[in-house]
Amino acid sequence: MTKSGHSDGTVGKALEVLDAVAAYGRPVRFxxxxxxGAYPKATLYRLLQTLTNQNMLSFDAESGYYTLGGRLIRLAHAAWQAGSLGPLARPHIDALSLRLGETVHLAQLDDGQVLYIDKRNATRPIPMYSDAGKIGPGYCTGVGKAMxxxxxDSERTVALAKQSYYRHTEHTLTTxxxxxxxxxxxxxxxISFDREEHEPQIICVAVPILGQGLRPLGALSVTTTTLxxxxxxxxxxxxxxxxxxTAIARDADPWVSPTESRTVSA
Amino acid sequence: MTKSGHSDGTVGKALEVLDAVAAYGRPVRFxxxxxxGAYPKATLYRLLQTLTNQNMLSFDAESGYYTLGGRLIRLAHAAWQAGSLGPLARPHIDALSLRLGETVHLAQLDDGQVLYIDKRNATRPIPMYSDAGKIGPGYCTGVGKAMxxxxxDSERTVALAKQSYYRHTEHTLTTxxxxxxxxxxxxxxxISFDREEHEPQIICVAVPILGQGLRPLGALSVTTTTLxxxxxxxxxxxxxxxxxxTAIARDADPWVSPTESRTVSA
DNA sequence: TAGATAGTTCCAAATAATGAAACTAGGTTT
DNA sequence: AAACCTAGTTTCATTATTTGGAACTATCTA
Incomplete structure (x- = not known):
């Protein structure tokens, strides 16, 4: 269906090109x-040049291939540090996964979908990037449903309308x-469960991380298999x-919604 | 330090705003x-709106704060997966850090600076995002000098001109x-050494990861302290x-050659 | 040598960006 | 309660950028 805004001028188009490059998952040619077919030749050409100049893409002149650029990784580092629960939640998740000895996920909601922010696997720690940044469906994952x-109400309606309701397994909720x-x-x-709704034999419990006014800031889950x-x-x-x-929410909330505190006047 | 494009139209401006938000490292107000002072009121306002529409920023209507958005993390995940040595190098780095029991870094060059892609710390594994995405100076780090x-020659000249040559310690090379x-x-x-050139008591050995034609694809280092x-x-x-x-280069070379972005010289 | 294919540049018309200023919504002072 | 902030939003005529068909160049192919 229709992705996000199609009409945000040049910036929107440039970002769409970025996404297109990202979607290939490998170096791409012009x-x-x-x-x-997204854009006519000259237009695409100029967009690519701009993005390359801006280090959002990098272009290897030898081979003629475009790849995603370094500025993206820099920005994402900042995003993870400042814009997510990641750093705040880390110590709590460490403790939890240590205690439970199971795979723990931290996720946030992004446009109706699940964005994984961190993951701990007690038996053999898996470094972050392999899983952070991955997106998953909202309607058939434990964390997704929890959030x-x-x-x-109004936001939930919008979010529910954005789900694909694809039947991944026989347990998937499809309406x-x-x-x-x-x-x-x-x-x-x-408490939210994933009862093999996304992948067979994969089950999980999840709970939301709730800020003030019960706003869902994110969700935690423990995943395992039916075996x-x-x-x-x-x-x-x-x-x-x-x-x-709760512990994460307590740490996080002051930052996320400083509601009734005084505003500092310069 | 000259920024990249000064004149890349709206896209360049929007990205500059993104950087500005990132630079605060916390939620920011309009x-x-x-x-x-980068832009007049109305202009900044529209740029922020566009970025928010595009999910590059997210805006909390309650509090009036902007933060970096989810699309950034998604894109970065893709960038790391496809545009860097990260995934390819991972098993090799795992093996190396396991064998040596020391802190191992994987870095790439980005516009003359060092972009850390991965890190392993044998004694206590530190999840990725905390360090990947960090940038460091090229002229006074082991990995930087190796690359x-x-x-x-021509690219090196350009890159050397971009260094700050700030004297971090008494051992820093400052010209x-x-x-x-x-x-x-x-x-x-x-082989390249960092002889306490960046931080006192911190030393490292680094080697470049060389692709075909001795092109530096990245660098590996082992870091420790003089103690x-x-x-x-x-x-x-x-x-x-x-x-x-060498092992990483062998895996990587066939299908990746991330380079400096090629800028048109005036 | 002709004929593809891939990428780059041109330019007039169409469109979008600009930003000073006016306006709105809350809160604060007199 | 009126006057006055402050922070954010909208307007609109002007200006500058973007657009994309087409022509052009450079390379590779038969």
Whole structure:
């Protein structure tokens, strides 16, 4: 369906080109991007030049290939540091994964989708970049449902409309109605499960990280497989998860919504 | 330090605003960005709106604060996956750090500066994002000098001109001439040292990762402190490092050659 | 040598960006 | 309560940039 705004002038177009390059997941030629048909030759050419000048893309003159540029990594570092729960949550997640000995995810909601921010795997730590930045569906993941459940009504409606409802497994919830019903339950228990809804044999418990006014700042989950654990096993972990989420929320909230504090006048 | 493009139209301006937000390292208000004086009110306002629409920034309507947006993290994930040595080098670096038991860095050159791509710390693994994306100086780090040394003459000249030559310690090389002399030596030995040139008591050995035609694709280093090791100790690790660099180069070369962006010279 | 293919440059018309100034919405002072 | 801030938003005529078809160049191919 329609992606985000198509009408944001040159900047929007340039970013679309960036996305296009990113989508290839490998060095790309001018020709290939042109063949995507998004823009006429000269226009695409100039956009690519601009992005290259700006170090958002880099271009190897020898081979004629474009790749994503270094400025992107720099910016993302800043984004992760400042714009996400990542750094704040780290110590809490470390402690949690150490205690539980299971795979822990930290995610945030981005435009109705799940954006993974951090991951801990107790048995063999996997460095961040391999998983941070990955996006997943909102409607069929534990973290996704945990966050969607606590979105304000109007936002939730919008977010639910953006889901694909693709049937990944036989347990996937494939209609907004089914999902909405499940979310209502999650709102009551404060706990969300992934019952093999995304991948067979993969199950998880998740809890939202709630800021002031129950705004969902993110979500935590413990993931495992049906071979090793049951949903009941996971449910037993929920109190730990909730405690961790609360701790993160307490650390994070002052930054995220300094609501009724005085404004400093210069 | 001259920024890149001064005249890349709206896109350049929008990216500058992004950088400005990133530079604050915390949520920012419109007012603050306006006070930076980069753009008039209405212009800044529209740029911010566009970026927010595009998910490059996110704006909390409650508090009136801007932060870096989710699209950035998604893009960066792609950049790291596709545009860097990161994923390819990972198994090699894992093996190396396991064998040596010391802190290992993987870096690439970005516009004359060092961009850290990955890091391994054997005793206590530190998740990636905390360090990937960090930038460091080229002229006074082991990895920086290793890569600068193998740049083609013309590019090296440009890159050397971009260094700040700030005297971080008494050992810092503070002139292009001194640096160029050191680089000549590095070219012969294939090994680069940081002799407390950046921070006191911090030393490292580095080797370049050389692609076809001796093009520097990146660099590897082992870092330690003078309290625990001598430069001679580090030199003894050089063969291991070189072997690792060669292995990475072999994997990487066929399909990646990330270069400096080619800018049109006036 | 002709004929592709891939990338680059031109230029007049169309479009979007600009920014001073006016305006709105909350809050604060007199 | 009126006057007055401050922070943010909108307007609009002017100006500058973007647009894209087409012509051009450089390379590779038969």
């Amino acid at each position: 020709k290939e991007l042109l063949a995507d 969607l459940a606590f979105l304000p 907004p109605e089914a999902l909405e019903a499940e979310l209502a339950e999650i709102r009551q228990t404060g 090793r654990h049951s949903l009941d096993d996971l449910e037993a972990l929920a109190p730990d998860l909730k405690a961790c989420a | 007012k603050e960005l306006l006070a930076d 600068l040394a193998f740049l083609p 292009p001439e001194a640096l160029e002399a050191e680089l000549a030596e590095i070219r012969q030995t294939g 625990r090791h001598s430069l001679d100790d580090l030199e003894a690790l050089a063969p291991d490092l070189k072997a690792c660099a």
